[in-house]
Amino acid sequence: MLDHPKSVTLDEYTENSAWKITSLNKRKYLLYNTYHIDIEFQLQRRPNFATFTLIMPLLMLAFLNICVFLVPVGSGEKGSFAITIFLSYGIFVTIVSDTLPDNSLQISFFLLFIIVLLFMSVLSVVYTIIQAKLMSSMGDKECSIKCLQPRKPIIMKPTPFDPTKGYTDDENDPADCKPVSRNDEDDDEIYTWAMFLEKLDVILFIIFFALVLLSTAAFFSLMLQRVSEDKFSKI
Numbered sequence: 241m242l243d244h245p246k247s248v249t250l251d252e253y254t255e256n257s258a259w260k261i262t263s264l265n266k267r268k269y270l271l272y273n274t275y276h277i278d279i280e281f282q283l284q285r286r287p288n289f290a291t292f293t294l295i296m297p298l299l300m301l302a303f304l305n306i307c308v309f310l311v312p313v314g315s316g317e318k319g320s321f322a323i324t325i326f327l328s329y330g331i332f333v334t335i336v337s338d339t340l341p342d343n344s345l346q347i348s349f350f351l352l353f354i355i356v357l358l359f360m361s362v363l364s365v366v367y368t369i370i371q372a373k374l375m376s377s378m379g380d381k382e383c384s385i386k387c388l389q390p391r392k393p394i395i396m397k398p399t400p401f402d403p404t405k406g407y408t409d410d411e412n413d414p415a416d417c418k419p420v421s422r423n424d425e426d427d428d429e430i431y432t433w434a435m436f437l438e439k440l441d442v443i444l445f446i447i448f449f450a451l452v453l454l455s456t457a458a459f460f461s462l463m464l465q466r467v468s469e470d471k472f473s474k475i
Contacts, residue, residue: 259283294336294350301328302357302452308364309445313375313437322361322368329358349466353459360448367444371437379434388439389431 250261265280305325311318332354340348383389 257286258289259285294332298332298354298357299456301325301332302360302456305357305361305364306445306448306452308368309441309448313371313434319365319368319372322365326358326361326365329354329361333358349459349462353455356455357452360451364448371441374433374437379437380432382430383433383436385436386431388436388443390439 250264253261260283261281262284263282265282267278267280269276269278305322308318308322308325311321333351336348336351336354340351
């Protein structure tokens, strides 16, 4: 409402649920013997709707996705859990693509963030299928990959008494003991593929957890950088 050529008031303005007015500028100029007034409004999107309906559920799905590696293979629910998370990401892509304009020149950072998490979900589904196949075909067989095999503790086993050496004053003399590995005592325990896959699940859980944290930090840093650039450009 224009009460006076030198002032602009928002007395009759109704608040919008999606946008808010951050500032307004008025410019008065003379053109063809006629006074013109240009009013410029600067709008800012309200972030609460996108935060609580898109970003927060997406982060929850991201952390649920890495929990796939904590589900035991023998439970029979690991594959269905991974596919359910993958379908949830597909629904999110559909929702976001419907709300965003059709633009091939510039892709939204939020959509790229969803694609990265969707790719991680695809990797978890593929790994779950391969793991289930290995468990069913060779889970009880001996594993040839020894890099994740836990080291057996070494114990000191006393040596038999040698009459030629006689007795010593120190009964706990280390010279009278020799290191013996647990493998020498328990030769029946076999390092199977099932044990290897259980250790691999823990390692992949840590790796995917770090990837989710890095991708989330990169997404928010890009968003904050874009907001700061917009503020400086207005100044």
